[in-house]
Amino acid sequence: MTTIAIRGLTKRYGPETAVDDLSFTVEPGQVTGFLGPNGAGKSTTMKMILGLAAPTRGTVTIGGRRYADLPVPLTEVGALLDAGAVHGARKARDHLLALAVSNGLPKRRVDEALARTGLEGVADKRAGGFSLGMRQRLGIAAALLGDPRVLIFDEPVNGLDPEGIRWVRDFMRSLAREGRSVLVSSHLMNEMALTADHLVVIGKGRLIADTGMGEFMRSNGKGTVLVRTAEPDAFAPLLTAAGAAVREGVESSLVVSGMDGGEIGKLAAYHGIALSELTPQQASLEDAFMELTQDSIEYQGAGA
Amino acid sequence: MTTLTDTAAVPFHRTLRAEWIKFRTLRSTWYTLAGLFVLGIGIAALAMDPAAASYRDATAAERLDWDPTALSLRAFMLAQLVVGVLGILVVTSEYATGMMRTSLAATPRRHRLLAAKAVLIAGVALVVGQVLMFAAFFVGQALLASYDVPNASLGDPGVLSAVAGSGLYLTAIALLAAGLGVILRATAGALAILVAVIFLVPAFAELFPSWTQGLLDYWPTVTGTAVTATVADPDFPHPWFNVGGMCLGIAAVLVAAFVLFRRRDV
Numbered sequence: 310m311t312t313i314a315i316r317g318l319t320k321r322y323g324p325e326t327a328v329d330d331l332s333f334t335v336e337p338g339q340v341t342g343f344l345g346p347n348g349a350g351k352s353t354t355m356k357m358i359l360g361l362a363a364p365t366r367g368t369v370t371i372g373g374r375r376y377a378d379l380p381v382p383l384t385e386v387g388a389l390l391d392a393g394a395v396h397g398a399r400k401a402r403d404h405l406l407a408l409a410v411s412n413g414l415p416k417r418r419v420d421e422a423l424a425r426t427g428l429e430g431v432a433d434k435r436a437g438g439f440s441l442g443m444r445q446r447l448g449i450a451a452a453l454l455g456d457p458r459v460l461i462f463d464e465p466v467n468g469l470d471p472e473g474i475r476w477v478r479d480f481m482r483s484l485a486r487e488g489r490s491v492l493v494s495s496h497l498m499n500e501m502a503l504t505a506d507h508l509v510v511i512g513k514g515r516l517i518a519d520t521g522m523g524e525f526m527r528s529n530g531k532g533t534v535l536v537r538t539a540e541p542d543a544f545a546p547l548l549t550a551a552g553a554a555v556r557e558g559v560e561s562s563l564v565v566s567g568m569d570g571g572e573i574g575k576l577a578a579y580h581g582i583a584l585s586e587l588t589p590q591q592a593s594l595e596d597a598f599m600e601l602t603q604d605s606i607e608y609q610g611a612g613a
Numbered sequence: 614m615t616t617l618t619d620t621a622a623v624p625f626h627r628t629l630r631a632e633w634i635k636f637r638t639l640r641s642t643w644y645t646l647a648g649l650f651v652l653g654i655g656i657a658a659l660a661m662d663p664a665a666a667s668y669r670d671a672t673a674a675e676r677l678d679w680d681p682t683a684l685s686l687r688a689f690m691l692a693q694l695v696v697g698v699l700g701i702l703v704v705t706s707e708y709a710t711g712m713m714r715t716s717l718a719a720t721p722r723r724h725r726l727l728a729a730k731a732v733l734i735a736g737v738a739l740v741v742g743q744v745l746m747f748a749a750f751f752v753g754q755a756l757l758a759s760y761d762v763p764n765a766s767l768g769d770p771g772v773l774s775a776v777a778g779s780g781l782y783l784t785a786i787a788l789l790a791a792g793l794g795v796i797l798r799a800t801a802g803a804l805a806i807l808v809a810v811i812f813l814v815p816a817f818a819e820l821f822p823s824w825t826q827g828l829l830d831y832w833p834t835v836t837g838t839a840v841t842a843t844v845a846d847p848d849f850p851h852p853w854f855n856v857g858g859m860c861l862g863i864a865a866v867l868v869a870a871f872v873l874f875r876r877r878d879v
Binding site: 379 | 622623624627628630631632634635638639640641706707710711712713714715716717718719720721722876878879
């Protein structure tokens, strides 16, 4: 089983610290979501994993070895950092062939990668004419060439249409089910809620959270309960008296926090108040994330 | 340079083959090569008519300097620019498109990747340069013969060395261009420096202090002219000595390129 181990990773560009003493581990068999606002240091971290940028301090190892020391890199790590990182005048098949040959992989791997990403039909077209979605697929095909145990994707759904987003999401899940370690970065929090099992959240280059998705939601998203009754004016003071915080929701509903659905139901029954709706509201990952990274957003809009 | 001697799982020839695939799968490669031959042989052909005319008008003393071989090889002056563009693009097209990151992710040993690029461009330029210069020689001599002025054949003293030497000169320029491509990481910048090195510096040589004169004896274009001559130029009694000096200079550029290529983030 191959894990990515990041230990004390730091990258400075002059006086700017892009990544600051970052440590976390990407485990096999799950999708690890790598979250942070734009400019948080996600891409820099991924470049350091692949040896494209040299860390100022700290280490990154893949299955215990530095990336540059992997004897046949594409068979161990597949990466899509930038869908544009292709020569546009080259045909998709030739692009993949050159990469496969450079790692001594058989030619049939090119056809397999094209098939798995649904690119057979455009394999002999020049990559420069591809839509963004097709370029993403070509990048993913390149990442899959060596059938690697570790996959790294930087913002893979950026700029994709809904169908493309869904395809990438399902694809990440299936790669993890096959036992691979999948690291996916995104600044789209709700996207991660649907894809990732584990979350690593960074802001301003520093680690903010490293936790399971469920745990993250429980500890950071304070749930509320939507209550609907014919007598909101009578019920609201009772809830407040019982220790809950109540605010008015849409269509004369009540949004209650500080009590769960069961407790609210019991309270209503005790006072003989009929409820027409009692729905726990899950805090969105977006909310949890905003709460967590409030201090670490680099450029905050006025009035935000 | 431990990267080249490592007992790596992927042998070096695979890296080289991948570079060859990248090179041959771009249409621009073939357009550039076609342009090189049209330009090179075209110039060799067009230059023969005025050359023949100048021979007819020449005095007996001037005719002693008549060098039909050098005249037919004069096309190297422009050919070196085209070969230089090819050498630059092998490196800078990858920076311009972002392909360099993909290439380095597949081949993270940087010296190995750059060595493969250097071997590729040297091999291509060697073959192309020799074919071009031999073609230019034969076309040029055939035309001179048709104009009824003295011409050279390959067996004449110094001719084979001049023709093969000019092809080798083009190979060296291609390597210089690739080195500049690595150092500058941009096509326009590398080409500007290459043009300055090849054309501008020799043109302005008279303005430089006298101590630079020794250095300029090994300067690319100057050396190139010396090596294509079969009639010995008193300033360059041993042209291959000048070629050697030029190659040392280019080797220094390549060393700088290898050092920078390893150290820089991509």
